[in-house]
Amino acid sequence: MTPGTRRAGRAGLGLVGVLVALIWIFPVYWMINSALLPDAVLQSARPTFLPFGGSWDNFTAVMSGGTFLPALGMSVLVAVAVVAFSLFFAFLAALAISRFRFRGRKSFVLAVLFVQMLPAEGLFIAQYKLMSSAGLLNTALGLSVLYIAAVVPFTIWMLRGFVAGIPADLEEAAMVDGLSRTQAFLRITFPLLAPGLVAAGVYAFLQSWNEFTIALVVLQDESARTLPLWLRGFVQASASRATDWGQVMAASTLVAVPVIVFFLIVQGRMTSGLVSGAVKG
Amino acid sequence: MSSTPSAGVAAMTSAAAEPRSRSPRRRRSVAPYFLVLPAVAVLVAAMGYPLVWQLISSTQEFGLAQQFGQPAPFVGLENYARLVSDPYLWTVVGRSIAFCLVAAGATMVVGVAVALLMRVLPSPVRILLQVALLLAWAMPAVAAMTVWRWLFDWRRGVVNWLLTSAGLDFRDHNWLQEPLSFFAVAALIVVWMSVPFVAFSVYAGLTQVPDEVLEAAQMDGASPVQRLWRITVPIIRPVLAIVLLLQLIWDLRVFTQIKLLQDAGSIASETNLLGTYIYQLGTGASDFGTASAVSIFVLVLTVALSAFYVRGMLKEDES
Numbered sequence: 001m002t003p004g005t006r007r008a009g010r011a012g013l014g015l016v017g018v019l020v021a022l023i024w025i026f027p028v029y030w031m032i033n034s035a036l037l038p039d040a041v042l043q044s045a046r047p048t049f050l051p052f053g054g055s056w057d058n059f060t061a062v063m064s065g066g067t068f069l070p071a072l073g074m075s076v077l078v079a080v081a082v083v084a085f086s087l088f089f090a091f092l093a094a095l096a097i098s099r100f101r102f103r104g105r106k107s108f109v110l111a112v113l114f115v116q117m118l119p120a121e122g123l124f125i126a127q128y129k130l131m132s133s134a135g136l137l138n139t140a141l142g143l144s145v146l147y148i149a150a151v152v153p154f155t156i157w158m159l160r161g162f163v164a165g166i167p168a169d170l171e172e173a174a175m176v177d178g179l180s181r182t183q184a185f186l187r188i189t190f191p192l193l194a195p196g197l198v199a200a201g202v203y204a205f206l207q208s209w210n211e212f213t214i215a216l217v218v219l220q221d222e223s224a225r226t227l228p229l230w231l232r233g234f235v236q237a238s239a240s241r242a243t244d245w246g247q248v249m250a251a252s253t254l255v256a257v258p259v260i261v262f263f264l265i266v267q268g269r270m271t272s273g274l275v276s277g278a279v280k281g
Numbered sequence: 282m283s284s285t286p287s288a289g290v291a292a293m294t295s296a297a298a299e300p301r302s303r304s305p306r307r308r309r310s311v312a313p314y315f316l317v318l319p320a321v322a323v324l325v326a327a328m329g330y331p332l333v334w335q336l337i338s339s340t341q342e343f344g345l346a347q348q349f350g351q352p353a354p355f356v357g358l359e360n361y362a363r364l365v366s367d368p369y370l371w372t373v374v375g376r377s378i379a380f381c382l383v384a385a386g387a388t389m390v391v392g393v394a395v396a397l398l399m400r401v402l403p404s405p406v407r408i409l410l411q412v413a414l415l416l417a418w419a420m421p422a423v424a425a426m427t428v429w430r431w432l433f434d435w436r437r438g439v440v441n442w443l444l445t446s447a448g449l450d451f452r453d454h455n456w457l458q459e460p461l462s463f464f465a466v467a468a469l470i471v472v473w474m475s476v477p478f479v480a481f482s483v484y485a486g487l488t489q490v491p492d493e494v495l496e497a498a499q500m501d502g503a504s505p506v507q508r509l510w511r512i513t514v515p516i517i518r519p520v521l522a523i524v525l526l527l528q529l530i531w532d533l534r535v536f537t538q539i540k541l542l543q544d545a546g547s548i549a550s551e552t553n554l555l556g557t558y559i560y561q562l563g564t565g566a567s568d569f570g571t572a573s574a575v576s577i578f579v580l581v582l583t584v585a586l587s588a589f590y591v592r593g594m595l596k597e598d599e600s
Contacts, residue, residue, distance in 0.1 A: 013398065
């Protein structure tokens with residue numbers, strides 16, 4: 001290969017790379033771009049590619065519709081409950097399986113791994129019946145319980161690695177040096193555990209924030225909707241007239257932007273956590 | 282696990298002589314059972330109980346009388362027998378498997394290609410590509426589906442406009458009307474959503490391939506294709522296997538994308554996959570017996586597929 005063809009090859013690859021990047025970024029760009037354009041512009045035969053009409057009218061229209069804030073409240077409530085309880089439950093269980101050898105440990109680990117793979121679609125009708133007979137349909141409590149159960153297995157698995165990585169001897173050494181068990185835990189173990197708790201917490205948050213399938217079955221009342229259900233309802237309500245895509249895209253942006261920001265902040269840790277098992281070996 | 286040997290020793294010396302030892306690592310402690318109790322309780326309540334209910338319901342008949350509160354009569358395996366002889370179920374199963382194979386296969390090919398591309402790109406372009414993939418990955422599924430519906434909108438969608446501008450007649454073409462093009466659009470969206478995970482995982486795997494080995498092979502006259510198949514692929518095989526397995530499991534159960542595309546006005550019976558079929562049986566027709574039987578079929582299929590994945594993870598647990 002001469003240097004000339006090699007340089008041409010490099011440039012070609014760079015071009016392909018830019019093209020692939022554009023394909024993947026385009027839907028996200030298009031969402032934000034359309035959200036900032038008035039409906040009259042979106043109705044014209046020729047799409048407006050260049051960015052940002054700069055009008056916030058779609059956003060104010062969506063926000064003043066009166067349904068967004070209740071849905072946001074519901075989503076936040078459920079997400080907070082899911083993050084708090086699944087982290088607490090998973091931390092205790094992770095402590096058990098990484099620090100203790102006990103009868104039934106292996107079955108528990110096996111159950112955790114399998115439950116994590118179960119599809120929501122394989123259980124949601126039964127979960128609907130459960131919630132209906134417990135009187136928990138359309139409640140944040142009922143949805144949170146189902147979400148905690150869905151999230152806890154993988155959270156246990158994530159935290160297990162972090163807990164196992166902290167030598168118990170370290171805590172014991174601190175106790176020999178005169179700290180109480182609680183002090184030793186809070187000052188020595190907990191700071192080492194914090195990155196794991198953050199990663200697991202973000203995982204739980206994203207799952208609960210984005211979940212659609214279980215919510216669709218359990219929340220049927222319009223007054224108790226999480227954001228994904230609200231967005232679907234918004235599209236449907238808009239489609240019964242001629243869909244106002246500007247407002248629909250503003251609604252999508254409102255749902256997506258907090259997640260994207262969150263995701264970008266922690267992504268390095270998330271990716272390495274998801275594949276570490278396969279890459280290490 | 283680093284604590285195992287010392288835990289064994291501690292258990293042997295302390296368990297018999299000193300039952301109230303402060304060491305948390307005794308063999309016969311009840312502490313671990315208390316620690317797993319909350320997690321087990323929530324799993325039993327939210328998954329175990331529905332699972333048992335589902336097993337029982339799958340042997341019962343739910344008809345009109347049950348909607349008015351009559352107890353459902355036991356019918357044995359009749360629901361299963363009826364399903365097995367129902368050609369529509371087999372249509373849905375065949376469709377789901379075909380969709381899963383196409384979507385997972387395409388995701389793997391594109392994902393691995395993108396990962397290889399990232400390895401050879403100069404860093405500014407690589408970072409641009411990584412940011413683009415991350416943004417797509419971070420999009421919540423429902424928001425992403427809404428955008429894709431707008432992109433493929435039959436009147437003002439940018440896809441029709443682009444194709445028409447390129448000289449093809451796609452003016453007012455409705456992509457979601459015909460089942461085949463409905464599934465093509467669904468597969469395209471699923472691939473777009475899944476490629477970032479595959480690309481990043483495989484890219485992380487590729488960093489494990491030593492450059493010296495590749496250079497040595499190049500000097501020995503191996504072509505780029507030979508280097509890929511003989512050196513790179515065998516080294517990253519564990520990553521490829523686990524990622525492929527996860528894609529198969531996830532694409533078999535695809536629900537959100539299909540349900541939201543159906544919202545756009547397609548005929549549900551022609552576009553159902555297993556997830557939407559169960560949903561329709563359970564919530565639309567209140568036929569909990571049949572819905573339970575199909576659900577159990579899906580669960581068994583998933584557990585069978587997951588067995589390989591779980592085995593790999595268990596190995597990690599034991600190491």
